[in-house]
Amino acid sequence: xxxxILDIRNxxxxxxxxxxxxxxxxxxxxxxxLALIGHNGAGKSTLFKAVLGFLTPETGSVSIAGHPPGTxxxxxxxxxxxxxxxxxxxxxxxxxxxxxSGLRSATxxxxxxxLDRVGLTEAADRPVGTYSKGMRQRLGLAQxxxxxxxxxLLDEPTSGLDPVxxxxxxxxxxxxxxxxxxxxxxxxxxxxxQSRTDRVAILSRGALRAVGTMEDLARQAALPTTIRVTALxxxxxxxxxxxxxxxxNGCRLEIDCTPEAKLALLARLGAHRDxxxxxxxxxxxLDDIYRHHSRSSDMEERT
Amino acid sequence: xxxxxATIFIQEFSLAxxxxxxxxxxxxxxxxxxxxxxxxxxxGVALDADILTLTxxxxxxxxxxxxxxxxxxxxxxxxxxxxxRGALALTLATPVRRWEVFVAKFLAQGAAVGVSIMxxxxxxxxxxxxxxxxxxxxxxxxxxxxxxxxLLGAVFVAVGLALSALSSRTARAxxxxxxxxxxxxxxxxxxxxxxxxxxGEGTFASHVFPWLVIANPADAFRLYNLASLDSVPVAxxxxxxxxxxxxxxxxxxxxxxxxxxxxxxxxxxxxxxVP
Numbered sequence: 402x403x404x405x406i407l408d409i410r411n412x413x414x415x416x417x418x419x420x421x422x423x424x425x426x427x428x429x430x431x432x433x434x435l436a437l438i439g440h441n442g443a444g445k446s447t448l449f450k451a452v453l454g455f456l457t458p459e460t461g462s463v464s465i466a467g468h469p470p471g472t473x474x475x476x477x478x479x480x481x482x483x484x485x486x487x488x489x490x491x492x493x494x495x496x497x498x499x500x501x502s503g504l505r506s507a508t509x510x511x512x513x514x515x516l517d518r519v520g521l522t523e524a525a526d527r528p529v530g531t532y533s534k535g536m537r538q539r540l541g542l543a544q545x546x547x548x549x550x551x552x553x554l555l556d557e558p559t560s561g562l563d564p565v566x567x568x569x570x571x572x573x574x575x576x577x578x579x580x581x582x583x584x585x586x587x588x589x590x591x592x593x594x595q596s597r598t599d600r601v602a603i604l605s606r607g608a609l610r611a612v613g614t615m616e617d618l619a620r621q622a623a624l625p626t627t628i629r630v631t632a633l634x635x636x637x638x639x640x641x642x643x644x645x646x647x648x649x650n651g652c653r654l655e656i657d658c659t660p661e662a663k664l665a666l667l668a669r670l671g672a673h674r675d676x677x678x679x680x681x682x683x684x685x686x687l688d689d690i691y692r693h694h695s696r697s698s699d700m701e702e703r704t
Numbered sequence: 705x706x707x708x709x710a711t712i713f714i715q716e717f718s719l720a721x722x723x724x725x726x727x728x729x730x731x732x733x734x735x736x737x738x739x740x741x742x743x744x745x746x747x748g749v750a751l752d753a754d755i756l757t758l759t760x761x762x763x764x765x766x767x768x769x770x771x772x773x774x775x776x777x778x779x780x781x782x783x784x785x786x787x788x789r790g791a792l793a794l795t796l797a798t799p800v801r802r803w804e805v806f807v808a809k810f811l812a813q814g815a816a817v818g819v820s821i822m823x824x825x826x827x828x829x830x831x832x833x834x835x836x837x838x839x840x841x842x843x844x845x846x847x848x849x850x851x852x853x854x855l856l857g858a859v860f861v862a863v864g865l866a867l868s869a870l871s872s873r874t875a876r877a878x879x880x881x882x883x884x885x886x887x888x889x890x891x892x893x894x895x896x897x898x899x900x901x902x903x904g905e906g907t908f909a910s911h912v913f914p915w916l917v918i919a920n921p922a923d924a925f926r927l928y929n930l931a932s933l934d935s936v937p938v939a940x941x942x943x944x945x946x947x948x949x950x951x952x953x954x955x956x957x958x959x960x961x962x963x964x965x966x967x968x969x970x971x972x973x974x975x976x977x978v979p
Contacts, residue, residue: 453797455978473799481797487789491722492715503711504798544794 406583412461437587439604445587480550490530507548535566555586591687605695622693624685625657636676716812733824756842764929779864780881793979817857866970928955
């Protein structure tokens with residue numbers, strides 16, 4: 402196992418008395434995509450700024466391919482796409498990329514390839530002011546691919562994009578990861594990233610609540626599967642006394658069970674087929690898993 | 705280093721050009737200069753004075769208002785706006801040095817203001833020459849006016865950029881820029897006039913007052929241009945130009961000092977920005 406590209410150890414950042422980041426430890430390996438999930442104000446952007454060297458940590462350390470943030474080596478290794486970025490409207494896409502290529506001492510010949518990779522070849526010589534939101538975001542991504550970066554920092558790169566643009570966006574990110582770049586991207590929710598990253602880290606109120614693959618998080622959350630039963634008129638009482646669960650109204654019943662007990666419960670329900678009108682099985686969704694991890698921590702804080 | 709400064713310079717200069725700043729500034733300055741030149745020409749024929757000399761005197765008085773305003777308008781948004789739009793974070797994430805960003809922006813916007821001034825005053829000069837002719841004194845006065853105007857523009861571009869780096873919000877940067885213009889260009893003169901009227905003749909008028917005048921970049925610019933002219937009647941604060949305790953060149957030194965100071969302050973401030 403090689404050393405991780407991004408290595409964050411016990412990082413705390415505070416603004417006055419407020420802790421924006423509290424004891425964060427996180428690594429991202431070469432070729433790995435890690436999604437940082439958290440709602441607004443959870444500390445995602447602050448974490449990025451600490452990695453970029455814009456903010457000085459209170460305690461802890463950040464290392465980018467072995468270099469501290471803000472050093473030349475670290476800045477060459479990192480490319481960044483901020484949450485909100487408005488390129489000058491009167492410049493063309495090609496000029497924007499020429500600007501960042503110049504600052505990163507990358508060759509101008511790479512610009513053609515970059516434009517092609519994000520599908521902006523046709524619009525390359527139009528002013529950015531005429532671009533759609535998706536095109537501007539793709540230009541931002543192209544900018545983040547200049548000079549074969551080793552760590553991509555993408556702050557909510559796909560918020561506000563339509564599903565097709567989002568899909569294309571993640572394809573380009575996957576290509577970059579396949580070439581060996583570490584990718585750290587942030588997002589509002591698990592729904593958005595689905596299975597497009599290798600690992601997920603959930604950040605809430607400046608602290609890491611859970612880190613792992615999507616399957617890990619689902620297992621840790623151990624959320625019940627919910628079976629909603631609609632019984633015939635007047636039969637719901639009898640079903641509840643036999644199977645348990647919550648009564649929603651006169652003929653509807655909700656039963657929670659572990660994923661393993663689901664089949665057995667369904668078989669028992671089958672025995673009451675004559676009084677059933679409908680059965681609906683709901684496995685916990687990605688948002689439920691996210692809510693579980695970020696909310697359970699809130700409750701710990703209140704106690 | 706130079707490659708990065710050149711990269712930012714190219715972007716900033718083409719932005720100033722495409723946002724029509726260069727064109728607009730050139731037109732405004734040229735219109736005023738032409739109006740003053742041809743208005744002055746009407747009197748100048750009667751006075752038997754050199755038209756370019758006459759016009760450079762009146763244009764120096766007008767440039768004091770216009771050039772700082774143009775320079776501040778061009779520069780006040782440069783850092784604040786980029787911080788608000790997130791563009792500066794992207795720039796600073798690259799290996800560029802912060803001082804390189806400030807210097808490149810300063811050079812580009814200073815060049816944009818400078819090109820506008822040179823174009824506008826060159827157009828005026830060439831429009832007047834064939835009609836009324838000009839002596840060597842007039843041409844020298846005109847060249848002095850152009851050179852010192854470019855320097856004045858550079859000083860106020862540096863002031864605007866430093867204020868922009870200081871405020872990190874567009875609205876606040878705009879307020880600071882307008883406030884600075886009012887204080888340095890309008891209120892400072894009024895305060896000096898009040899002071900000289902209250903104190904009358906004395907050590908204040910002869911020893912303190914001239915230094916207070918060249919301490920302000922706008923007044924230093926005007927003083928330099930008027931003090932260098934011999935044949936034009938001047939009045940008010942500008943009457944001082946006749947009794948200076950220092951050579952007119954000292955005013956250029958004052959402008960240069962302002963330039964170095966504001967650029968240094970701006971760089972120091974840029975290093976503290978959290979984008």
